[in-house]
Each structure stands twice: as structure tokens, then as C-alpha cells.
Amino acid sequence: MNETIRFTLNNTPITITVDRERPLLWVIRHDLALTGTKYGCGQGLCGSCTVLVDGTAVRSCQATVGEVADSEVLTIEGLAAGNDLHPVQQSFVEHDALQCGYCTPGMILQAASLLNRNPTPGRAEIIDTMENNLCRCGAHNRIVRAIEAAAEKLNGGG
């Protein structure tokens, strides 16, 4: 049953009329027409659909749109500040930390969530946090190095 749901999407308050039980992923991709958030497995197993909800990584294929009412939702399209890439995005570019790019939005948002929580993660914590984000091209080691470099940059280094 459709109802009105309000939340903040990429720093802009929005109101949509939608069945609150629909998966957030598909509301983002269809109703909100943002396609940077990817479907990969539909069961929260791969991380391609990761978005930030109030700064924390969430699998949007497993969350319902009702669950994010009154929250702040950030997708890959909202991570850069205008033309200024987020340090994690910039770092992925500089480290060639991607190949096909399909898992990349989820990887970047998962990493951003980690740095929101802990700006100085060690390598073990980075690996542990990224463990359930799958990449088939094999960019893993570069992704880890990119996250380390982004953390350094965020902390005034680099």
C-alpha cells in the first residue's frame, strides 16, 4: 500500500509516495532514477548495492524504503561535494583500485562508512570491514591501499 515517506537523499530532503515494503535498492534505481547503486545478488551477500544510511553502510537490497524514513541516505551520486571527489573516490582513481567498476560504488561507500566510524583504521580492520563486499575482477589489494591512503589524507597526511 502506498504511503508518503520523507527522507534526505544525497543532502536533499525528498518526499515520495511508495509502498514502504519495497526494497530501498529498487526505489533508488527506479523511483528516484539513480542508477549508481547496483544490483548484484539480491540477498545482501555481495555489497554492490551498498548505500549510507545516517553515515553507516547498509545493503539497500535488504533494507525497505520504510526503514529509512526520516534518515539521511547517501548514494554514490551524492558522495562528492560538487566536483570535489570524496577522498575515498579520489584515492580509488589514483590507485587504479577498480576494473569493471560494477562493485565500485558499493566498495567506496563501505569504505566511507568505515572512515566515518574510525578515521584511522589499521589494515586488518579495513580487510575485515570490506570482507563482504565482493569484487570479481580482483582489485582487492589496490582497494585496501586506496582506503589506507584516503585515511591518511583525511587525517591531514598525504
Added chain:
Amino acid sequence: MIERLDISTQTVSISRRDFLKLSATGLIVFFTTGDLALFTGEVDSAPLPSDFNAFLRIGEKGMVQCFTGKIEMGQGVVTSLAQMLADELDVAFEQIEMVLGDTDLCPYDRGTYGSLTTRSFGPALRQAGAEARAVLLELAAKHLDTAVADLVAERGEIFIRQRPQRRVSYQELTEGTRIEHYVSGTVQPKSPGEFKVMNRARLRSDALEKVTGEAEYAADIRLPDMLCARILRPPAHGATLRTLDTSGAESIPGVRVVHDGELVAVLHEKWDMADIALQRIRATFDEPEPHVDTDSIFAHLLEVAPSPSTLAAGGNLAQGERQSQSVVESTYHDGYVAHAPMEPHTATVHYDGDSATVWPSSQTPFPARDEAARTLGLPAEKVRVISPYLGGGFGGKTRNLQVQEAARLAKLTGKPVQVAWSREDEFFHDSFRPAAVIQIRSGLDKNRYLNFWDYHVYFAGDRGAEQFYDIAHHRTSSHGGIWGVSSGIHPFAVGAWRAPANNTNTFARESQIDIMAAQAGTDPLDFRQSHLQNRSLKGVLTAAAKRFGWKAAPAPSGLGRGIACGVDAGTWVATVAEVEVDKTSGTVRVTRVVCAQDMGLCVNPEGAAIQMEGCITMGLGYALSEEIRFSGGTIHDNNFDTYEIPRFSWLPKIETVIVDNVDSPPQGGGEPAIITMGGAIANAIFDACGARCYRLPMTPTRVKAALAVSG
């Protein structure tokens, strides 16, 4: 040899690509099918289109459009092809705009596979670039009233060497005019000493789009009135529909149900709503009795194998066997492996009754066009395929089943249709790497030198089967390949999987070589080197061992390192893996991998290194965990919960070495480094603990069983 073409005798009928052919201005470099000899290694018996094709166009603002039928799936050709063209044309890398996989604009291409882009399309593109530059120099000589020999081309401008202020840009030379040039083959591309862009590390040029979410994939296409389709799949391959009740699906507002022959689909504007509708369909199927499963498949393959073809032979097998001190007979098994790209197969089709446009996730845009045309009953030239980025392919996105589905549904509904497979669809309809058996009998002579090698491969395929060691008496036989095998062999589709056949063959060969080295009591690296003549192969073995810090010792040394080598797509590769084996659980952890590769001229060392890292990482999967479990046509692994692909914590330290060889033609880079992973890890496990694994993947259970056998 490149076929010479006389421009004046060209009679080319006007068909399509009107923009390029008729209205576009600038310098356009074309080739016709007579030039196909340009594409070394790409020629087969398939009929080729007779119309002409453009490689490149120098147009407005000095921008250079590069047209290629190849697609970008992560392998980095969007960057490396632009590097080649920038160098040949003497323009800045940033001036190149890549147009990939658009069947209306790009030269015909069979598909992006086999690591052919750099070694086959590359030389042709470089030739076109070199000739475009020659034309520009001639135009500039007229414009500046001087001789071509006095001119220098640099960053899209041409100037007189002695008077650099007298200059003219490519843009000025071509603006507002139309200059056609056909590839003649008479201009020499640059030599490595002249490279400024090629053979230099360059970051991916598509990264910005991909980190911001702007990069478009097939499922990101949005068309007015488009419907998303979910298709009813049987529970098993070979199952047939018995009863069907779609009333539950039809009761959802906005859902359309299509039942056409064996095709049952539900469509809705939104994928998730179509998915709910699919779940409300009640269907029963007749399923065939399963007669093979994950473990019985190997005996089945041996049973149904056709008579062999001999791929290579030398000496006298019987004599070799007689002279052997003892014969080691081994059987190797390899299971079905999924491609599992992160992006499932997708296609979007817009059909207006007279023509169609298709956006597929496909490694083969031109065959995809032909599939769509056949399905829609249109001539091929009425169908245009536009290739978005691919979210991984690995050989799995070549069949275009989803294109047929989307085209069929677009015709049946009269609406634009997007078919985006679910992950479960992806596992069900994948064309798996085939399960295979390899039997090897080999022996050492009294000098502990290999002199007997009898190799039989069943169904893996031929690539990489031929051995390259110095063995006096040898034979390589192949029983059934990957393609064209008759029904009743595999219970579902199989096909090319990154470096098809070569992973299985290299695993078996390199394991057996290690067994022979151990029998000879010789260090596995020394044993290989002493049986090799090929300088490239010896070179990569030396390079990998040196970077690793290999110290000679016969296996099992307890050090837990293993080596394997091979050749794929013209590239020589050697890999050293270091492992830790938990003897209690059988768990193998790969701690370090060093890989050396001789790929001839390396166009983008950064891109090549990334491909090697990707191969090594993907190789961990087929070596340690990846295997499709099944009973008959029922696939038990249908998502990432049970089908385990490598994760962050599995990653070893990876070091890549690209052997400098700029004077040799460029070879493949997307596949070679994956072929050695199974063998290197198997040999490292043996070196660590004396357990020899004969079956991939080397799961903890199998490693434990091998440990028990080794005592």
C-alpha cells in the same frame, strides 16, 4: 602481409553509417574487408560484412574519435587502445575519444575475448593511426609550403623543425573538409624508441565515471514506457513445464504476463515488482532423472568421451616407456566453475516494428546484433547495438541469451524491454568452465631426465594442452573439447572461462612435472629449467624465482612454495606461490604470489599489472573454493552464500614482474597469469606438507584427504 588497396578502384555501396560516410567532416581512415589481413589471428570462416568501416576520425576541435568493436569490461582497453592511437598520431592521450562496441559506428568485430584486442586489433589500429599521421603531414607540407621531411608532429600540431613558429594544427588541416583515406599498409608504425605514450604506465581513463556512479551499464538504461522482465526458470536444465497458474501475478497492478511457447515472463515498470509477480506464479515441472552429479561426472566424462585427436607427438612412445625407470600415472580432475561477474547478464531492447536498438551486457556486440535481428525478423543493418560498460565478462558474456529474451519480449509486448537476470538466473544460465579429466603417464630415464610423456585431456579443451618441455618421446591427445560437444555430455551449458582450457591443462601438467622433479630428487625450478629450451619461458621462470628469492631444494622442503609456468595468448608466464597449510583443518592460505610475464611490447604496464593481479586473485578461487555442485540439471550453488569467490582476507601479497621485451609484438594480457595458479598452489601445498592434490578446487576436505594418503 597487408593487402594493398587502390583507392581509385574502391566501389563501395552506400548502406548505413550515414553519419560517418556522408556527412561527417574531418579526416576519416577506413578499411574494407580486403584489409582483414591487418587483423592477425582474427580471421576465421565466418562471413564478414562487406561494407566499409572507420578506424578513426579527426574532427572538431582536433578531437580524435577511435572506433573499435571491442568493449570495455574492466580489462582496460579503453585506456590502452587510446595510448596506441595517441602515439601513432602524435596527439595527446586526452584528445582521443574512444567509441566502443557501437555496431553502427565501429568496425565489425567478432568479440572481445581470447586476449585479442591488443595483439590483433592493436596492430591494425596502429597502422590506421600511422597512415592518418602521414596524410596530415602531407597536408601540412602543402599548407606550410615545405617538404614533409622538414616537419615535426607533436600533440596534434605540425611545425617546421627549423622554424617552430610556423605551425598548423590537425584541426586547421581538417576543419570543414572531408578527407577519406583507406588503409594502404605502406606506412610504418612507430618503433619502440619513438613511443611517448605507449609502454608508459597510465591510470584507467574510465575511473572517474566509475567512482562517481556515472558509468552506465546495461541495466542503467532507462527508456520511456520501458518494462522490466522477470522470466520463469525451470528448477533444472532439461525440465519441462507441466502446469502453470499466473493468476497471482496478474492480480498485481501494472504487471503483464507473457506466455509464448516455453517462455513465461512477467513484466512491470519496476524490476522488484516484476520479481514479486514472478514469485506469485505457480508452476510445476517434469524433471528428468539426474544421472550425474558433482562427483560422478568424471567417470561419466571418461565413458562418453569420443576418440581422441592427437595435438602433438614426437619420438616413440613405446620406446620412451620402455626406457623409463618407472612410470608415474596420474589422473587430474577439475569441476565446473562459474564466471560470476558482479553484473548479471542484462539487455535492453527498443523495437519500433522496423528497426531496433539494443544495449546489452555482451562481450560480442556484433553477434548480439545478429541474434536480435534474427529474433525480431529484421535484417542485421536495421539493428544497432550500443555497448555500455560491462560489469565483468571473463568469457561468460558471449552467448547473448538475454538479448534474445529481451528482443522477443519487446516484440511480444510492443514496449521497450529490459531483461536483467537475477543472481540465481546468472548461476542457472551460466556457461560454466567444463568439468574435465586429465590422465598423464610420464617417466624418467636412467639420468633422471624426462623422456616419456603421454597426455590425455578429456573435455577441458586444447588450449595449453601441448607441453613445451624437452621430452624425447611424447604425445598429447584431446578427447572432446569445449565447443560443439554433443548433448548428453554435460548436464548444462559450458563455454569459455578466462583462459579456456589452459587453467585445467596447466594445473595437470605442472603438477605432474613437480611429481617428476620430486621423483628425480631435484629442485622443481632446476628440474624445469633443465628441461626447457624456450628462452622466454626460461626468462620468466628466472624472473619470478629471483623476485621471490627462490632457494633450491627438492620438494617437499617444508618451505611451502610452489612454481608453475605456461603460455597463453602468446604470453609466457611463471608463478611462484607460497602457502600455509593448516594440517588439522586442511585449510590452505596463500600468503604470497610472485608472477612474471613476458608479453612482448607492453602497451600499458599499469594496466597489465592490474590484469595480472586480477588473474592471480580470480585464480585463487578456482584453485581453492570454486566449484558448481549439481545433481543432473539442478544447480545447487545459485548465489554467493555457497559459491565462494575470493574475498579480501584471502588475498596474498602479490608481486608482478613484466619482463621488458618492447621489440617483440604485443601479446595477450587479460588471461595468461591465471593459468598457473592451480599448479603453483598445488605444488606449494605439496612442498609445505607432502600432500598431493589431484582435484580442483583444493578444498580443506580434499587437502586433508591428500594429507592422509601422504601419511
